Amino acid sequence: xxxxxxxxxxxxxxxxxxxxxxxxxxxxxxxxxxxxxxxxxxxxxxxxxxxxxxxxxxxxxxxxxxxxxxxxxxxxxxxxxxxxxxxxxxxxxxxxxxxxxxxxxxxxxxxxxxxxxxxxxxxxxxxxxxxxxxxxxxxxxxxxxxxxxxxxxxxxxxxxxxxxxxxxxxxxxxxxxxxxxxxxxxxxxxxxxxxxxxxxxxxxxxxxxxxxxxxxxxxxxxxxxxxxxxxxxxxxxxxxxxxxxxxxxxxxxxxxxxxxxx
Numbered sequence: 001x002x003x004x005x006x007x008x009x010x011x012x013x014x015x016x017x018x019x020x021x022x023x024x025x026x027x028x029x030x031x032x033x034x035x036x037x038x039x040x041x042x043x044x045x046x047x048x049x050x051x052x053x054x055x056x057x058x059x060x061x062x063x064x065x066x067x068x069x070x071x072x073x074x075x076x077x078x079x080x081x082x083x084x085x086x087x088x089x090x091x092x093x094x095x096x097x098x099x100x101x102x103x104x105x106x107x108x109x110x111x112x113x114x115x116x117x118x119x120x121x122x123x124x125x126x127x128x129x130x131x132x133x134x135x136x137x138x139x140x141x142x143x144x145x146x147x148x149x150x151x152x153x154x155x156x157x158x159x160x161x162x163x164x165x166x167x168x169x170x171x172x173x174x175x176x177x178x179x180x181x182x183x184x185x186x187x188x189x190x191x192x193x194x195x196x197x198x199x200x201x202x203x204x205x206x207x208x209x210x211x212x213x214x215x216x217x218x219x220x221x222x223x224x225x226x227x228x229x230x231x232x233x234x235x236x237x238x239x240x241x242x243x244x245x246x247x248x249x250x251x252x253x254x255x256x257x258x259x260x261x262x
Contacts, residue, residue: 042161045175049152051199056220059200063087063141065209068094073211075145075201076224083146084224086112090139093240099227100142105129109137109235110227121228124235137235140189140208144201148188152177157187169212170194170203 058076074086084101091098096119097112110123126133132147151157158181164174174194179186191206202213 039161041163041175042155044173045152045161045177045193045195046155048173048195048197048199049149052195052201053149053153053199055199057200057217058220059217060214061211062214063209063211066094072214073141075142076220077145078220078223080223082224083142084226085142085145086227087139087141088112088114090141091236091238092117093238095240096236098139098236099123100133100139101224101226102129102146103224103226107131107133108226108230109133111236112227119236122231122233123226123228124231124233126235136237136239139238140206141211143188144193144204144206144211151188152193159187164192167192167194167203167205167210167212171213172196172200172202174203 056077056079058074061073061075063071063073068089071088073088075083076085077083082101082103084099084103086097086099088097089095091109091111096117097114099110099112101108101110101123106125106129107127108123109126111119111121113119113121126137132138151159152161158179160178160180162176164176166174172195174192176192177188178190179188181187189206189208191204193201194203196202200213200217201211204211
């Protein structure tokens, strides 16, 4: 019997069509994972910190804590962006007054003459303008008015922010700030920070104590000035200086010998 060519042709065509069938389409990739949401408190404090960066003022704050008497801190952010914070008892274990200021390309530590410590008012550069004061010279009180503002503005900084009950005497909105980084060198102190709607810091409770604004701020100067001339040498440290050595003692003079009776 002769083969049926039409049937063979149909079978070959079917095999060819089956071999050319396109594979099933791959599943479309899902949406890219989004960045973790930023809560409302984080957004709010970032906006207030941005306003604080542009806020020029001079104000008095009461500093309490550390088992010491309340002190008055003077904080100034000038119109040109320079700043200065004067801290009574901020150096030498609380026995000397110190001023930390950023002016031009540097950050300076200045000794302040006080009634209790007769130090000359001189300044030593301790860091560049964008740098950090070495810990051994750092009273820390100036940070809420300077570099910690940048930390609050940067939404990528590893901190967690939540709304907080107001600190006693504080005005405006208060926020609790915690570090979420495992690094030992946290970007800022954990604590509670309070801001007025225009960005003015009205209170802060951190590791160095509690700051509370005393009253309405004064107009800011065009630029801050240092407390004294810039000199080379060692700035005031934070450690308590050792006590002075005791005065030399001398043995008591020998008593005069008794005169023998004549």
